[in-house]
Amino acid sequence: MTGIGNISACGGNGFAGGGGGRVSVDIFSRHTEPAIFVHGGSSRGCPENAGAAGTLYDAVPRSLTVDNHNMSTNTDTLLLEFPNQPLWTNVYIQNDARATVPLLWSRVQVQGQISLLCRGVLSFGLAHYASSEFELLAEELLMSDSVIKVYGALRMTVKIFLMWNSKMIIDGGEDATVATSLLDSSNLIVLKESSVIRSNANLGVHGQGYLNLSGPGDSIEAQRLVLSLFYSIHVGPGSVLHGPSENASSDAVTPKLHCESHVCPDELLNPPEDCNVNSSLSFTLQVIVKQCCIMHECLFI
Structure with missing residues (x-):
């Protein structure tokens, strides 16, 4: 992959910001690669609550990134399943x-x-x-x-x-x-x-x-x-x-406390080895x- 452009799966801007999309990249060799953005969109109705973050999966190192590009949000990105093999x-x-x-x-x-x-x-x-x-x-x-x-x-x-x-x-x-x-x-x-x-x-x-x-x-x-x-x-x-x-x-x-008890619990005198x-x-x-x-x-x- 080469180039200096952008790859975007960002949520749309509007009264309520849209959620970010999902991007999967399976590229072994990269040179001056494009920037990839997957963040949520801006919200005009509630500026502090942008859209949820998207996800970027890089298949070569098998890494997942959830990134909202420093845009605050109250909306979660769902992660329902993590693979077992590999x-x-x-x-x-x-x-x-x-x-x-x-x-x-x-x-x-x-x-x-x-x-x-x-x-x-x-x-x-x-x-x-x-x-x-x-x-x-x-x-x-x-x-x-x-x-x-x-x-x-x-x-x-x-x-x-x-x-x-x-x-x-x-x-x-x-x-x-x-x-x-x-x-x-x-x-x-x-x-x-x-x-x-x-x-x-x-x-x-x-x-x-x-x-x-x-x-x-x-x-x-x-x-x-x-x-x-x-x-x-x-x-x-x-x-x-x-x-x-x-x-x-x-x-x-x-826990049930013994502050009012006149009898010392046995485990305090003889602590267990567990x-x-x-x-x-x-x-x-x-x-x-x-x-x-x-x-x-x-x-x-």
């Missing part, structure tokens, strides 16, 4: 794009990176029906100025998880069957620049490497929070590990570290 290599959601996987159960798996950049939003499930389960598998999950929303339970398995000024919000609803989410990173989890992982249910964060909450505003919060199997945990100045949540409701997922999330225990915050846990002027609740 797997996609990378998925990019960026520049104000919003993508959603609305199914009751879904498995999102790629060989390489899942990247959310520049106000990208990825959501799983439906906001008013938090009863879904999702699996996310990748080599790396990279987030910068972006958000992941989960309505239900998340099972995440990656090697590297990096967050920069980003949020992962897990809404377990009031359904005890999807009350536990697990984030597993075998090598590294780093939160920087006021990044937040928050669940209103149970959350287990596991790894075999390093967990780093770098500084002010970085936090991990859940009704029951278990950090386990990490070789090292660093909680920087102003960082927060919090369990249970301050805004805890009285639903089925809320490192998994166990909602029957009295613990609301467990930290199990192989080597060392370093804290600097942090809030540990």
Whole structure:
């Protein structure tokens, strides 16, 4: 492919902006290739709500890009199915794009990176029906100025998880069957620049490497929070590990506290060796570290 023109599948401009289209490119050799645009159209009726982002699939590296060209929108781009054979290599959601996987159960798996950049939003499930389960598998999950929303339970398995000024919000609803989410990173989890992982249910964060909450505003919060199997945990100045949540409701997922009890629960005197999330225990915050846990002027609740 050669040329300096444009390939456009952009949504139309109008009172309500049209959604971006779908472009698939299967080209091995490129020289001064044309620019490809798949963003939503401008909305005159509501300038802050342009059309939904389109998608660009590059068949040679097997990468999918959802890009709205820095045009803000409240409309999601649907991603209904991820292939199993062959797997996609990378998925990019960026520049104000919003993508959603609305199914009751879904498995999102790629060989390489899942990247959310520049106000990208990825959501799983439906906001008013938090009863879904999702699996996310990748080599790396990279987030910068972006958000992941989960309505239900998340099972995440990656090697590297990096967050920069980003949020992962897990809404377990009031359904005890999807009350536990697990984030597993075998090598590294780093939160920087006021990044937040928050669940209103149970959350287990596991790894075999390093967990780093770098500084002010970085936090991990859940009704029951278990950090386990990490070789090292660093909680920087102003960082927060919090369990249970301050805004805890009285639903089925809320842990039963023993503040008024005159009897100390047995598991507090004889802690179990199990490192998994166990909602029957009295613990609301467990930290199990192989080597060392370093804290600097942090809030540990």
